[in-house]
Amino acid sequence: MLASALDGIRVFDLSTRVAGAWCSRLLADFGADVVMVEPPGGNPVRALAPFDAAGRGIVGAYVLANKRSVALDVASEQGRAAFADLAAGCDVVVDSAVPGSDFDAFEQRRDGAILVSVTPHGLSGARATAEGNDLTAHALSGWASVNGLAGREPLKGSGFMASYVAGTAAYGAAMTALLHRELHGGGQHIDVSETEALLEIFSAAFLRGQYFGEPFPRREKLGMTGSFPVPVRDGYLSLTVGRGERARDAMIALGLHELADNEELMERPFRLALANDPEIAARIEAKALEWDRMDLFEALSVLLVIAGPVLSVGELSTNEQLLDRGYFVRPPDAPGGPRYPGAPVKLGASPWSMRRSRPAPGEHTAEVLRELAGYDDAQIAAVMVAEPPSNGVAAS
Amino acid sequence: MPLEGVRALVLTHAWLGTFCTELLGLNGAEVIQVETRRRLDSWRGGWIAQVPPGLVDEATAEHGWNTSFLYNAVNLNKRCITLDLQTPEGMDIFKRLVPFADVVAENFSPRVMGNLGIDYEALTQIRPDLVMISLSAYGGSGPWRNTLGIGGTVEPTSGQSSLLGYRDSQPLNSGQMLPDPVGGYYGYGAIVTALLHRVRTGEGQYIDLSMQEANNTFIGDAQLEYEITGNVRGRLGNRHLTFAPHGIYPALPDGSDRGDGGDVAHGRWIALAAESDEQWASLCSVAGRPDWRDDPRFASNAARKQHEDALDEAVAGWTAGQDRDELAARLSAAGLPAAPVFDGDEVAADGVFLERGVIEDVTHPEVGTRLQVGVPYHYSRTPARVTRPSPLVGEHSAEVLDEFLGIGAKEYQQLVEKGVTGTEPPDEL
Numbered sequence: 001m002l003a004s005a006l007d008g009i010r011v012f013d014l015s016t017r018v019a020g021a022w023c024s025r026l027l028a029d030f031g032a033d034v035v036m037v038e039p040p041g042g043n044p045v046r047a048l049a050p051f052d053a054a055g056r057g058i059v060g061a062y063v064l065a066n067k068r069s070v071a072l073d074v075a076s077e078q079g080r081a082a083f084a085d086l087a088a089g090c091d092v093v094v095d096s097a098v099p100g101s102d103f104d105a106f107e108q109r110r111d112g113a114i115l116v117s118v119t120p121h122g123l124s125g126a127r128a129t130a131e132g133n134d135l136t137a138h139a140l141s142g143w144a145s146v147n148g149l150a151g152r153e154p155l156k157g158s159g160f161m162a163s164y165v166a167g168t169a170a171y172g173a174a175m176t177a178l179l180h181r182e183l184h185g186g187g188q189h190i191d192v193s194e195t196e197a198l199l200e201i202f203s204a205a206f207l208r209g210q211y212f213g214e215p216f217p218r219r220e221k222l223g224m225t226g227s228f229p230v231p232v233r234d235g236y237l238s239l240t241v242g243r244g245e246r247a248r249d250a251m252i253a254l255g256l257h258e259l260a261d262n263e264e265l266m267e268r269p270f271r272l273a274l275a276n277d278p279e280i281a282a283r284i285e286a287k288a289l290e291w292d293r294m295d296l297f298e299a300l301s302v303l304l305v306i307a308g309p310v311l312s313v314g315e316l317s318t319n320e321q322l323l324d325r326g327y328f329v330r331p332p333d334a335p336g337g338p339r340y341p342g343a344p345v346k347l348g349a350s351p352w353s354m355r356r357s358r359p360a361p362g363e364h365t366a367e368v369l370r371e372l373a374g375y376d377d378a379q380i381a382a383v384m385v386a387e388p389p390s391n392g393v394a395a396s
Numbered sequence: 397m398p399l400e401g402v403r404a405l406v407l408t409h410a411w412l413g414t415f416c417t418e419l420l421g422l423n424g425a426e427v428i429q430v431e432t433r434r435r436l437d438s439w440r441g442g443w444i445a446q447v448p449p450g451l452v453d454e455a456t457a458e459h460g461w462n463t464s465f466l467y468n469a470v471n472l473n474k475r476c477i478t479l480d481l482q483t484p485e486g487m488d489i490f491k492r493l494v495p496f497a498d499v500v501a502e503n504f505s506p507r508v509m510g511n512l513g514i515d516y517e518a519l520t521q522i523r524p525d526l527v528m529i530s531l532s533a534y535g536g537s538g539p540w541r542n543t544l545g546i547g548g549t550v551e552p553t554s555g556q557s558s559l560l561g562y563r564d565s566q567p568l569n570s571g572q573m574l575p576d577p578v579g580g581y582y583g584y585g586a587i588v589t590a591l592l593h594r595v596r597t598g599e600g601q602y603i604d605l606s607m608q609e610a611n612n613t614f615i616g617d618a619q620l621e622y623e624i625t626g627n628v629r630g631r632l633g634n635r636h637l638t639f640a641p642h643g644i645y646p647a648l649p650d651g652s653d654r655g656d657g658g659d660v661a662h663g664r665w666i667a668l669a670a671e672s673d674e675q676w677a678s679l680c681s682v683a684g685r686p687d688w689r690d691d692p693r694f695a696s697n698a699a700r701k702q703h704e705d706a707l708d709e710a711v712a713g714w715t716a717g718q719d720r721d722e723l724a725a726r727l728s729a730a731g732l733p734a735a736p737v738f739d740g741d742e743v744a745a746d747g748v749f750l751e752r753g754v755i756e757d758v759t760h761p762e763v764g765t766r767l768q769v770g771v772p773y774h775y776s777r778t779p780a781r782v783t784r785p786s787p788l789v790g791e792h793s794a795e796v797l798d799e800f801l802g803i804g805a806k807e808y809q810q811l812v813e814k815g816v817t818g819t820e821p822p823d824e825l
Contacts (some may be wrong), residue, residue, distance in 0.1 A: 146571025308549025
């Protein structure tokens with residue numbers, strides 16, 4: 001019996017961006033043997049802030065975990081030859097280069113090869129070779145135009161949101177191609193655009209524009225009328241009142257009995273009521289300020305009123321739900337080290353697993369060349385690149 | 397299409413589950429969506445839904461529940477049957493369909509499937525190698541398992557809201573409940589992973605997706621930062637922890653009717669960043685500001701990060717007098733990440749999206765032909781495409797029941813009369 005869905009599947013990750021790294025991280029998490037091929041100086045993802053006390057990048061620690069690292073200078077002849085020898089034994093290559101690796105050459109070496117190109121704008125079209133990042137993905141996909149407040153600048157999603165979206169989308173596509181190959185044979189080249197992966201989930205706001213004849217706007221106001229979290233005594237909480245019984249229960253829980261008794265108000269979709277009568281929203285918001293987040297969340301939740309306290313990463317580190325489900329994990333090679341965010345989804349028979357922490361640059365060069373390409377010590381010595389910086393951060 | 401031959405019977409609704417199963421459809425799986433007339437998919441807007449204002453001139457646009465932008469945006473490539481699972485006949489039909497399904501998906505709150513008697517254990521009695529996914533706010537175990545949640549409340553409880561917002565503002569939610577489709581993307585990947593596992597082992601499995609967990613992984617570097625350093629990251633607006641400049645800056649208003657003289661609400665904006673000293677030098681040269689390049693405050697990325705307020709002010713002062721698209725093109729040609737901030741209309745008009753087919757015309761029986769966001773994947777061997785518009789309520793009930801169970805027109809009509817299936821609002825409304 002296989003322990004995981006991807007047992008025996010070997011992946012090479014040539015990408016130098018967070019999106020590609022996240023794609024291969026998920027393939028690794030579900031059991032693939034992922035080997036990251038790092039350029040001299042290390043994968044640029046290692047150089048992203050913030051840093052730990054030893055100067056190592058935390059984004060790198062997160063997205064490069066569960067992989068092995070081979071340092072190869074594919075610009076050199078030996079490096080290229082070594083890569084070709086290694087590629088003959090690998091099922092999937094993840095790449096972030098434009099125009100992308102030579103798929104035909106890859107396929108000649110490996111029947112059924114799958115190449116996943118994860119790039120800012122995809123491999124075709126007028127923007128293909130343009131630089132891009134999370135910011136431009138949010139700008140072009142429409143997401144920035146709806147995030148934030150109408151009176152202020154549009155907002156990108158926080159951090160590497162677009163990159164994680166694209167990486168997760170690309171993982172789905174890679175799995176799809178692997179499944180197709182398993183069933184019907186044949187590999188393929190998949191072109192995933194980071195911008196389009198984000199555009200895909202802008203589809204509802206997009207179609208609203210097509211149906212209503214005007215683009216979906218940013219919201220005018222903070223608070224309930226803008227569907228934003230509302231202030232409570234110790235922070236913020238999102239409150240979704242609904243209508244009918246739920247709305248009535250919510251008003252009773254809050255202690256707003258006159259509103260609960262207002263039959264006409266309770267039967268209207270609350271959002272419309274709030275938009276028409278800002279005084280109602282003001283009363284609810286004033287009442288919410290008398291509560292602490294978790295108390296109000298609990299009082300509403302038992303009545304099946306949908307609410308959610310704004311929790312910080314610090315608070316989530318002790319969140320009873322995440323702890324009960326065993327969400328946080330420590331990689332087995334660093335049992336005394338920090339806990340990592342764990343499985344994004346729990347598969348009963350072929351589970352997600354974290355098996356190792358981020359490798360040092362080139363940590364597995366000799367091991368992988370010996371194991372996968374049958375190189376002897378002399379051949380290995382010929383392709384070893386100069387030792388990368390100990391913290392894996394390329395000087396810039 | 398890559399998933400041809402895979403069949404899914406899905407009880408998904410709203411966005412989290414429907415997007416997950418739409419991806420199955422967009423990749424070529426046959427997706428049969430089971431809906432109940434007693435309680436329509438909330439994204440249809442219920443039986444009280446009105447035809448949206450932009451469609452009232454469409455002669456075919458008759459029903460609000462078939463012309464909802466929310467529903468129609470995320471149910472492409474599916475067929476829809478209605479079944480009342482609270483009637484014995486409805487449940488019987490559902491169970492008779494299960495043997496035909498490789499995948500069952502649902503996103504009710506965790507107790508519903510058990511109460512209906514069709515949880516994973518029960519369904520594997522019918523189809524032992526079933527792949528089943530449950531998508532919920534907090535997952536199927538733990539003290540919050542029965543707590544209801546939607547994208548708008550899981551954004552806060554997953555940590556995302558704490559990081560989204562202006563540097564001087566309160567935590568915000570995204571403009572469109574981002575956590576739902578994030579969970580959907582993961583759910584899709586998990587289903588295909590389970591299908592591959594099944595092909596290789598013969599074994600099906602149960603998948604439990606918590607939207608809270610799925611979404612926490614998307615701020616996982618901030619979560620890990622806390623675990624490593626104890627630092628609780630603040631809201632960065634459009635800034636980047638590593639690079640500066642990195643932001644969304646004002647540009648000249650477009651002068652069209654939509655603009656109103658440069659008001660920030662309707663103005664035009666440009667996203668730009670410099671991720672290296674070379675890119676910064678290029679920006680200075682595009683701006684015609686060699687003094688910026690020579691300014692010690694901006695001489696290195698570290699210096700620019702340190703003086704980011706002054707830097708942003710300088711950049712914004714320059715971009716505010718520039719044409720957005722022209723400047724984005726110049727910066728892009730000079731090797732910087734830069735782009736106009738598109739609204740939905742501009743996305744629809746973008747040549748690259750149209751050329752690559754990620755936005756395409758979809759013809760819907762009530763709405764007519766409209767542009768929609770289609771398939772985000774470009775496969776060289778097995779191209780995926782939109783093959784069906786989002787279905788009308790119960791549009792395929794008669795067809796599907798006949799195709800799989802041999803239920804003919806007469807028997808179907810009897811089921812409609814008993815309220816088990818149909819395309820119209822139930823009698824009690």
